[in-house]
Amino acid sequence: MNKLILLLVLLFFVSCNSQQKKELDFKYRNVKTTHIATIPLVAKSKIKYSKLENYLPKNYVQDGSVDYGTYLQKGIDENSFVEFPNFPILIGENGLTLKSNSILLFKSKSKLILKSNSLSNYHILDLKNIENVQIYNPKLIGERYEHTGVKGEWGMGINILSSKNISIYNPEIKNCWGDGIYISKVSDIESENIIVKGGIIDNNRRNGISIISGKKIDISNIVLSNTNGTLPMAGIDIEPNTNDDVLESINLKKIKTFNNADAGVAIILLNMIGKNHKNVSINIDSHIDYFSKTSFLMGGNRLSYPESIKVLGGFINVTNSNWNDSQNKLLMASDFKYIPKYKFSNLKISTNGKLDTKETELRKKQLRERVISVN
Numbered sequence: 315m316n317k318l319i320l321l322l323v324l325l326f327f328v329s330c331n332s333q334q335k336k337e338l339d340f341k342y343r344n345v346k347t348t349h350i351a352t353i354p355l356v357a358k359s360k361i362k363y364s365k366l367e368n369y370l371p372k373n374y375v376q377d378g379s380v381d382y383g384t385y386l387q388k389g390i391d392e393n394s395f396v397e398f399p400n401f402p403i404l405i406g407e408n409g410l411t412l413k414s415n416s417i418l419l420f421k422s423k424s425k426l427i428l429k430s431n432s433l434s435n436y437h438i439l440d441l442k443n444i445e446n447v448q449i450y451n452p453k454l455i456g457e458r459y460e461h462t463g464v465k466g467e468w469g470m471g472i473n474i475l476s477s478k479n480i481s482i483y484n485p486e487i488k489n490c491w492g493d494g495i496y497i498s499k500v501s502d503i504e505s506e507n508i509i510v511k512g513g514i515i516d517n518n519r520r521n522g523i524s525i526i527s528g529k530k531i532d533i534s535n536i537v538l539s540n541t542n543g544t545l546p547m548a549g550i551d552i553e554p555n556t557n558d559d560v561l562e563s564i565n566l567k568k569i570k571t572f573n574n575a576d577a578g579v580a581i582i583l584l585n586m587i588g589k590n591h592k593n594v595s596i597n598i599d600s601h602i603d604y605f606s607k608t609s610f611l612m613g614g615n616r617l618s619y620p621e622s623i624k625v626l627g628g629f630i631n632v633t634n635s636n637w638n639d640s641q642n643k644l645l646m647a648s649d650f651k652y653i654p655k656y657k658f659s660n661l662k663i664s665t666n667g668k669l670d671t672k673e674t675e676l677r678k679k680q681l682r683e684r685v686i687s688v689n
Contacts, residue, residue, distance in 0.1 A: 471515070
C-alpha cells in the first residue's frame with residue numbers, strides 16, 4: 315500500500331512538472347492588428363441604454379482596483395439594455411449573471427477584470443438557460459496569472475449553457491484560467507442559434523472556444539491565439555462530453571488561429587460515440603492558421619466497439635483552409651470508421667509565406683490513406 319501511495323505521489327509530481335515545463339516552453343507571439351476584424355455595429359437609435367455607471371457608489375475609482383461586481387449585477391438585473399462604464403472595473407469571483415431579452419454594450423474603454431481567486435471553475439459572464447441576448451464589444455480579462463489555486467481548468471470568459479439566440483460581436487477575451495468562450499448545456503435543452511463574430515480571444519489557458527454541444531453555432535471573422543497552459547490548448551476545440559451531446563449545423567467561417575500551443579482547430583468526437591445514433595454537421599470554410607503546433611487535429615475512434623455502439627453519421631466539410639508555418643500541419647488518428655465523413659476541398663499549406671506544393675500534396679496523400687475525401 316505504501317508503495318502504491320508513493321507511486322501515485324510521484325506520478326502527480328511528474329504530471330505537474332511536465333505541465334509547468336509546457337508553460338515555460340511556450341513562446342507568446344503578438345498578433346498583428348491587421349489580423350483582427352472589427353464588425354461594424356448598426357446603430358440602434360431607438361434603444362435607450364441604462365448606464366451602469368449610475369449604479370456605482372459615490373467616489374468610485376476608475377482604475378479597476380475596486381470590486382464593483384455587485385453594483386453592476388444590480389444594474390443588469392433591473393434593466394434590459396445596459397451600457398458599461400467607459401473605464402476598467404474589477405469584479406469578484408461570482409462574475410456577472412445575464413438575463414433573457416437583454417443587450418449589453420461595452421464602450422471603447424470598458425473592461426471587466428476578474429479578481430484573483432482559487433476556484434477550479436468560474437465565469438466572467440454567465441449565460442445559463444436564457445435567450446435573446448446581444449453583447450457588443452465585450453472586453454474581459456481573466457486571472458490566470460493571479461490565480462491562487464492549482465486545480466481545475468474551467469475558468470471561462472463567457473459561459474453559454476442551454477441558451478439560444480445569443481449574439482456576441484467583437485469580443486476581446488484574455489487570460490482566463492480555462493476557455494475564452496464555452497458552449498454546452500446543463501439539461502436536455504441545447505444551446506442554439508449562437509453567433510460569435512469578430513474580435514480576438516487570446517492567451518487563455520485551456521481553449522480559445524470550446525464547443526461541447528449545440529445547434530446552429532456560427533463563429534466567424536475571429537482570431538483565436540496563444541492558447542497555452544493545459545490541454546487541449548486549441549484555438550477552437552469541438553469536443554462533446556457524452557453520447558447525449560449534439561453537434562448540428564456548426565459553422566466556422568474565416569477564422570484565424572494563431573500560435574496555439576497544441577492545435578489551431580481540434581475535432582475530437584470520441585466521447586460522442588455510443589448507443590444512440592447521432593448525426594454531426596460541421597462546416598469549416600476559409601480557416602487560416604499561423605504558427606500553431608498543429609494546424610488541424612482530427613481525433614478518431616477506438617479500434618473496436620460492441621455491436622450496440624452506433625457509427626456517427628453526418629459530415630465534416632473543410633474548405634479553403636490555409637495552414638502556415640505550423641510544426642505538424644495535420645495530426646490524424648489511425649482509424650475513423652465511427653467518425654462522420656470528412657471532406658477536404660482546396661487545402662493549401664504555406665511555408666514562410668509561400669505556397670508549399672510539396673507539403674500540400676503530402677498531407678493530401680495522408681488524408682487519402684485514411685480513406686478521407688480530398689479535392
